[in-house]
Amino acid sequence: MNDAFDRRLFLQGAVSLSTLIALGLPAAAFADEGALTFGPAEPFSFDGLVDRARKLATEAYVPAEKPAADITSKLTYEELGKIKFKTEDALWANGPAPFPVTFFHLGTFFQKKVTINVVDGKNASEIIYRKSSFDMPADSPAQALPDGVGFAGFRFQEPRTGPIDWKKNDWVAFLGASYFRAIGELYQYGLSARGLAVNAADPNPPHQEEFPDFKEFWLEPVAGSTNQVKVYALLDGPSVAGAFSFLMTRDKAVLMDIDAHVFTRNDINRFGLTPLTSMYWFSETIKQTAIDWRPEVHDSDGLAMWTGGGEHIWRPLNNVPATTTSAFIDSNPRGFGLLQRDRIFDHYLDGVMYDRRPSLWVEPLAPFGEGQVQLIEIPTDDEIHDNVVAMWVPKDPVKAGQEFNLKYRLHWAADEPFPTNLARVVATRLGNGGHPGQPRPPGLRKFMIEFLGDSLKDLPYGVKPVPVITASRGELSYIFTEAVPDGINGHWRAQFDLQVTGPDPVEMRCYLKLGDKVLSETWLYQYHPF
Structure with missing residues (x-):
């Protein structure tokens, strides 16, 4: 289910989640967490995390730590591909949660430390990075890293008791800024989601796009569940701070119930909630002569919307001549998403399985109010770039000192979860x-x-x-x-x-x-x- 070779790299110069998850890095397999080292237990609750984010937003922004940047900068894609997490050091390989957890190593594209904790009851303990948990060549630059520098991210492997070999297959990954993604019903990674989009492709200087970070995570089993796990995340960026709760369900599709509390430090010109990020190069709609041997190349082929008024809309994606933003005004939308409707292999002919890429649907679990579904399309001449963003933008201008609470469900599936009966x-x-x-x-x-x-x-x-x-x-x-x-x-x-x-x-x-x-x-x- 991991991509053999997914060529996507960046969105507007920022490294996206897809860079190292699916560009050929080995799918590590992990077993017993007995070899992991943990920090001291500290009290933890989601309410406390929300309070922490609220307070953080009142303080000056401090960029995420880049420990040993002189070393991690040497860990190129090729070097990082030689580093594998040891199977015997997985978290929850023997329970209590059904999904073993594996960890991504710091490297050139992911130099920021991500703190990862495990929750036990009302307390949580940090999982301490040790290079002894990774297999790496004797001459790897990573050999010079000290213990405690942190991880770049993590992923959940398939369940230990399922029919799929969990040691070789994962279903959710968090890696890079606030990016995360999951496989769908067809066992394939594709497009990404992220916590927030701040001034994405904003044409009005000096509103530079910001990429807030999920700088700390807490992983928690769901008592008695065989298909669920909880993740909490602290988000921090120049203009925002936030607390996120993810209840993730590994079912036929992957479902994520998200409770987000976001606090603004500064005024934000384009405030994108529930952002989805994908790649569209060309399809049967328009293709330059002999630009590529394949008939189509895209992770998504359209934006679907189910409006508050009940209309079902399909907007095919474009590879535009210049960065373009389309706004679809709505009130309390019932849902929207970037979909891959074309499921015929012969329309792609590529071993990276574009025909199996998941569709991603946003279902509000509480009213979104008035605003716009905004679709940003960015020119591309290759499949390595994430060049499409879809997000919800509130109607009213966003000012410093505001608080937003958003509850929604993400459906990583083969199709939209509430299809129309119309053609x-x-x-x-x-x-x-x-x-x-x-x-x-x-x-x-x-x-x-x-x-x-x-x-x-x-x-x-x-x-x-x-x-x-x-x-x-x-x-x-x-x-x-x-x-x-x-x-x-x-x-x-x-x-x-x-x-x-x-x-x-x-x-x-x-x-x-x-x-x-x-x-x-x-x-x-x-x-x-x-």
Whole structure:
């Protein structure tokens, strides 16, 4: 279930969670925690952690510690790949929690110390780094590290008693800034989530993007549970501090119930809650000629939204010519997520299994209020960059001294957990406009949107769904629908041409209806003329 080779590296110059989890580092296997060393027991509670974060936000920010940076900077990707955590030193290899815990070593890309504690009742003790817990070459730069420098992060292995070899497979990992991710139903890592996004891709200087850190964690078994574990985290950054609680369930999908208390030190121009981070290079929609041998390369192919008003929306992703932010205003959304809908291997042909990448859905467990789902798309010319962010942004400006409490559930699954009964968009295709056998006018673009669903299966013979199409500018023509001639009942496509001049983006909208009855979800698309 670990990626053999996941080429993603950075988001806007910051190292993302995906860098070392899935770029070929060995999946360590761990056993008995008897060899681990622990610090003294200290009282711990989540309420106390919230109080600590609240107080921290009133104090000057102190950057996370980078112990022995002169040594960890020498631990390149290649050097780090030679370092393996010893199986005999795993936490909880024999209980009480069902999931053994393994640890990531500090290195070039992850030089900040992350303190990791284990909770026992009302107390917690730090797990002390010892290089003797890692197998490493005799000439590794890490040999010079002293005990106690800390870890870079951790991951949960599969359950000891399950059918999968826990020593070689993990299902959740926390690594880098506030990034974390999990596998879905198809046993594959892909996109990431993070605690907060602060001024992400903000075009207004001096609002530089910040990457707050989960600087300390507490791991706790769930009494009597065979498929759950708890994680608590302290977040700290230049403009924020926060306390997070994760109740994580290893089921068919991976579920995370998150209770976040966030406190602001400074005014924040773009305050992104529940941020999701993914990669989209190209798909069947638009692909430059011979840019790559594969038909498609992406971790996610669209943003799905279930609005507070009940509308289901699908917005295909773009590889944009310049960084673009799209805002979808809503009140108390029922959910949104970055999905991988295309599950056909032949559409990717790559051994890194893009067809199995998880979809990630945000389900509010308490009202989000008024705000926007914001989608940030950043240009990329390779698959190594995380270039897509989706997040919830509150309506009102965020000022220093504010407190936010957010409760939500993350679904790491194969599909969105609450799919509509309406027909869904399964492909968006672009081409030259006009009619076959006739000259193709410049600036005329053809759009073909494919819909699939039960609502389109039982249409009377000769009856076609009606496309309802709007565009923010330009002229629409040659509009019609037809059944896709592949023998699949309920598979239809809407076609239209758009004539537009100038480089400015065009916002488009389309859905299918019959009479007053809506038959499909709503397709939104931002077209960049080329």
